[in-house]
């Protein structure tokens with residue numbers, strides 16, 4: 095009986111070990127074969143932190159009160175025009191990069207204390223997307239991003255304020271596109 099038990103358990107151990115090896119093999123193989131676009135993902139938990147979510151929305155709200163141009167929308171349907179679902183995280187990565195470098199950096203002294211908390215949060219997300227690329231031609235994406243950049247630049251400082259006022263939309267668009 096003891097011998098039988100022993101042989102059953104060693105068979106079980108053997109099976110377990112074999113499946114572990116198989117899992118590791120699959121994992122390694124999967125890792126090597128993963129398409130580049132698999133880096134275009136953010137964990138849901140990034141968007142489930144009540145404190146920083148609140149700070150992001152408060153920052154957007156404060157800036158939008160200072161935004162006197164209500165007929166221009168930066169993060170809306172036009173931005174996604176012609177861009178399929180699988181490419182949208184990459185698109186948002188590009189928008190996030192522009193927002194950090196060309197909008198939040200020049201305005202970093204304003205809208206405190208929210209700004210100093212929200213910038214590192216968004217910079218972390220940007221960093222997590224640093225390996226996100228798409229394999230196909232990305233001209234149509236760059237064109238849409240360029241339109242957003244042109245609009246912000248044309249409006250000057252008001253454009254930057256407007257972009258900050260839309261950080262709530264940026265947050266939600268990133269979540270929708272990358273989670």
Ligand SMILES: *[C@@H]1O[C@H](CO)[C@@H](O)[C@H](O)[C@H]1NC(C)=O
Pocket residue numbers: 148149151152
């Ligand atoms: C953020 O939190 C403050 C209080 O901590 C609250 O008054 C405010 O309504 C919240 N704002 C948003 C957009 O959730």
Ligand SMILES: *[C@@H]1O[C@H](CO)[C@@H](O)[C@H](O)[C@H]1NC(C)=O
Pocket residue numbers: 162163252
């Ligand atoms: C909006 O405010 C800026 C100054 O902050 C001013 O230069 C601009 O003329 C204003 N635009 C409108 C439409 O009121």
Ligand SMILES: *[C@@H]1O[C@H](CO)[C@@H](O)[C@H](O)[C@H]1NC(C)=O
Pocket residue numbers: 191194195217220221
């Ligand atoms: C923005 O993109 C450039 C070019 O890919 C990169 O060097 C830079 O670190 C990015 N900036 C941020 C804030 O992610």
